[in-house]
Structures are given as structure tokens and as C-alpha cells.
Amino acid sequence: MDSLARTLEHARFCEDAALTQGILQRLDPRVKLCGLLALILVAVSARRLEVTLAVWMLGVALASYSCISIKVLATRTWAGVLAFTGLIALPALFITPGDAVLPHWPITWQGLITALRLIVRAETAATLAGLLVLTTPWTHVLKALRTLRVPTVLVVILGMTYRYIFLLVRLAEEFFEARRSRMIWTLSRPEQRHMAGAAAGVLLNKSLQLSEDVYLAMQSRGFRGEAYTLHDFHMERRDWMAAAGFAVAAALAFWGGFL
């Protein structure tokens, strides 16, 4: 139940953050999508740690000018990535062959650089991906995907999926809450597994019923299998400037990363 509640809370937070008036929020979603994707790509490809760190700092600066505090980034993005990647990177300190950092120490320079590189790269990519979602409503992200030549049918499916995820999450949450509110003792582990199986079954039935209802509703509104999306984005001067800024930053990072 906790993970279901966290999903809903995260979505609500992102929607609220995307409505504030920061520098990134005011940009055309297509510029943001392409620019941030380009930065992620160069951050991941860069062979020099300093370059990846510089891209990370650029992401943090963009966040602070977009009304997203460092505390929000730290709690919502960095902590999770650090916990996962740190756990994976930790043994690399000891098992990567190379020169010892200090005499008689099991940690090697090569291991230290490898672990740092992994953590910094994962944090940078997560920060930039997080910026996209925290500064752009999901519907705009989807529309912007059309600029990357993603087929319309997939964009429509993505939009509907996102919408129905919350409905199903809410249903599952209510299911577990109703069950929990009728209990005076905790369930045993096998009973918890059985309940999860039954909940998944009910959810599947509801999903299929709902898909039929949605299909009939779409048909009654004239849907004949072709999907269309509106294109109401207009590039303004600041968007062109931002696009140029992203291009220069990505090119510099690419050049610096392979020096």
C-alpha cells in the first residue's frame, strides 16, 4: 500500500511543480525534451568525470532557476539513485585491480574512479530526467514525443496508460484498505501472498472491463481506429535561445568528454 500511495503522491507533486513559473517551465516542451535528452546522452558517454560533473552542475543550476530546490532533488532523485548505485559501486572500490590509494589499503585508485564515475553518471542522468518531468506536464511530454517521430498510436496509448495507471492504483489502494480495515490482526505471509494474487486478479478483470467500456465510449464519439494529437506548440524567441544554449552545452560536453 505504501508504494501505491507514494506513486500517487509523486505524480501530484510533479503536476504541481510543472505549473510553477520557472525558467524551464516557460520553455517549449519540444526544446526541453530534445535538450535534456541530448545532455543525458553526452553525460552518459563522457569519459571524463569532470565533464559529467559539469553537466550535473548545469542540471542543478537549471533546477534552481526553475523553482525546484536542491532539497527536492536530493530527496526525490539523488537519495534513491545513491542508495541503489552506491550499493552496486561499493564492491568496485575493493575488487577493481590497480594501484592502492594508501599503502596496505584494499581500495584502489582505479576502483575509486570507477565507483565515482558510476555514481556521478547515474545521478546526472537521473537529475536531468527528473527535471523534464518536474517542469513539464505529462500531456506536454507526450505531445513533444511526436517531434522524435514516435508513432501517434504509441503516444495516444502512453497518454491513456498514464491516466489509467492512477485509476488502477486508486482501485488497488482501496482494495487493500478495505481489507485492512476489516482486520484485527496482521495477515501471515502466505495469506499476504494470496491476497496479492486475488487483488491482481480483480484488477485484471476490472482493467479488461474498463478497456471494453473505454472502447465503446471512444466509438460512440466517432473513433474509427485512427488517433490524432493536437500540435499547439509555438516556438518563441526564448525557445530558440534555449535550444541554442542546450546545443552549445551538449556540444561542449561532448567535445570535453572525449578529449
Next chain:
Amino acid sequence: MHIPDGYLSPSTCAVMYAGAAPFWAVALKRMKNVFQARLIPLLSLMSAFCFVIMMFNLPVWGGTTAHAVGMGIASVILGPWASIIAISIALLIQAVFFGDGGITCYGANCFNMAIVGSLSAYAVYRAISGRSAITSPRRIAACALGGYIGINLSALCGAIEFGIQPALFHDASGAPLYAPYPLSVSIPAMLAAHLSLAGVAELVIGGALVAYLQRADPALLKRTAPGAAADEAIPADAVGWDKLRPLWIGLAALMLITPLGLLATASAWGEWGPEDLRNPDTRQQIAASSSNVAPPPVVPSGLEKLSTVWTAPMPDYAPKFLKSEKLGYICSAMFGTGLILAAWLILGSIIRLFTRRLQPTP
């Protein structure tokens, strides 16, 4: 299992996108042909369902919990191609919106979980369920095992992708640029976690869901069960002694002739132990059976070390308390068969437990 950005090199990511693209294209084409106008709402809801299923934390061993990916369930309910699309879409939303899995590694994640996972889970499900009836307990075991094998094959693919990074991409000092562990570390580490935790979650949710659907809505299982036998009440004696007698007699005969293996001299190819590699006679036999390639002059240290990790209670099918080799073979065959039968009896009782407990309340 969800590979984050920065663990794989951009060229590996590009290869994985290229590997996944034909499967996406075929899956989408097949889906359009089958569902036509229903495609959009059905896939949307199924993707949302897969997403939510990935958030169900199931208690497994001790105090740990794990979540399933839903590849077993999705491929059994929707078929493998729709499952590929549904899981891919769920993974995209997870990557972009929830930061679970990287954007550059999205192709690799889809290849591992949506493609390899769905196709292998479906193949195992169809192979085990065969033509059994829709309400047969065999289908519960088939879906559970399909999910278990599917998620472990996905993990194996992920481990291979991780494991090749240090060999292919490192800087001048030898420090790895991406995932730092070689195949010898990444494969055991990934498989240990998935064989013991994530695989169990997939097995539990797959078995439980099929057991539930068999009671609540068996029609949903028919799409991927073409040729399933009609659901008729099976007579009590249909699987009794009379039907199985020839099989039991055949099994007993096979146990009696197991000492035939003693006629063969030398070790089976590739099953050599450290003592075989030390013995000059056995070394000659190994070289003769390996196109005259001599085995290494000293026993490899890894082989030496690992050969002592586990000592079998009945080494070489020869229990220590028996003098006769032939009798030892027959006893080992009886013991092994007994263990397998016991394992199936336990599995059968688990399936019956699922079936009984998941009966829907009216």
C-alpha cells in the same frame, strides 16, 4: 533488473535499441491485425495493469519482499506480442516519470524484460500446459514456472550486458568506464538475486493469478490455450494405479538396468574432477577424447577450489555403506526417483493450496 543510465555504454544501448526494434514492429503489427480499433484502449489498460502489478511487493523469504514484473501473467493473458508492447509501455512510463530504469538503457530494459521475458515465459507456459484443461492445476504450475524462468532469463541477459562492459570499455589506467564487474561476478550476482527473490515473486503472482482466474473467469485464459481439453470432471480413477501402471513398471525396469553405466570406462567428457586431471591414465583418456588436446598440466585453481564447495552425500552413485557397485547404482536410482516424486508431491500440494484459497467469495 531496471538498468539505470550510466551502467551501459552508449554503443551497447544503441545495439539493444536495434535489437528490440524489430520485436516492437512485429508486435505492433500483429496487435493491429488482431485487435484493430480495440488496440488503443486494450493496450493502454494492460500497460497500466502491468505497471501497477510491478508495484505489488510480495513477501518472499525471511523478512524480505520483492516485486514481480508481470511478464508471466501478461504473456499468458494477452499472448507474447501484446505482452511485449504492454510491458514496454509500462517500462517507458517508469523510466521517464518515476526514474526507475534509465532512458538511454530503455532499449536494453525492454529487450531483457519485455521481449526475452515475455517470449520465454510464454514458451514455457505453452510447453508445460500443453493441451490440459483450462482449469487444470498444470496451468498454474506452467504460468508460475514460465514467469520464474522468464525473469531469470531476463536477469541473465542483463548480467551479460553488465558483464561485457569492463572488457570492452575502460580508460588508459584500466578503470572500467561503465558497469565495473566482469561476467564472472555479474552473472552469479544477478542470478542469485533473481533465483531467490524476484523470481519467487514472479512465480507466486503468476501461479496465484492463474489459480484465481480459473475460478473467477476461466474465459480469460482461453486466448493463449488453443487446443485446451474440455473441462470435464475427471473420473477419480483416471489417474489412478491402472492408468499409471505401465509407467511405474517402465520406471522400475529403468532403475534395474542403471548399472549398465558401469560398462563404460573413463569419465564422461567435461565431467572431470581434480583427481582425473592429476591421474596420468585419465589424462591420456581425456586427451584422446578431446582431439588429442592435452588437459592443462596443473589443475586450474578455480576448479580445485570450487570442487570442494559441495560434497555429495552419494558421490559417483555409490553409497559408502554398500560394497557392490551395481547395488549402489540401483539404490541411487531409487533414491533420486523418490526425491523427484517428493518434490512433485510438495509442488502439487502447494498448487492445491492456491486453488482452494483463491476460490472467489460469492
